[in-house]
Amino acid sequence: AQKITQTQPGMFVQEKEAVTLDCTYDTSDPSYGLFWYKQPSSGEMIFLIYQGSYDQQNATEGRYSLNFQKARKSANLVISASQLGDSAMYFCAMRETDSGYSTLTFGKGTMLLVSP
């Protein structure tokens, strides 16, 4: 079974509108972390936002917020007031610890296109 599932291969949004990118995860570890990264066409992975499994409040970073629903094992990224520069691939990732080492497992990504 996939540990990270991003069901939307592509999403379209108009400039200035909000968009939600879906992410569900699967883990039996009580302590984990969830990340979202942005990858523009240049290729570099840019860290956007983090949510810890014990965090009580949803994480926010500027126009990015993470809608964390622990019971449903979902960690959706919400981008408010979309900009043309938001067009990119977006990856959800989960950090787990195994044998003392923390590694990330990534979803397959969602391509976001923002139109004028």
Add this chain to the structure above:
Amino acid sequence: DVKVTQSSRYLVKRTGEKVFLECVQDMDHENMFWYRQDPGLGLRLIYFSYDVKMKEKGDIPEGYSVSREKKERFSLILESASTNQTSMYLCASSEPGQGTDTQYFGPGTRLTVL
């Protein structure tokens, strides 16, 4: 700011060649990682290192080896490159115990094996 650099943005090699991909980070991070990224498959972990001279296999280590002789440098080695190793290779580093243990990535190397 964390800075992770990779030796080449684009690389073209021939089948059977030995290929070295270099990664350097300037934040004194303990952990370093090598991933490959293929369309529709996301990022997959090849190897990681949690200390100098230490390494651990990731999910797809076959056909690759790594070297970490200095803390800031982590090398990925393709002993005999094959066409199925044509891919985007991404290096990352992180500092364990710093709360989130966020991984910071380099710009990537697009490797083509002919």
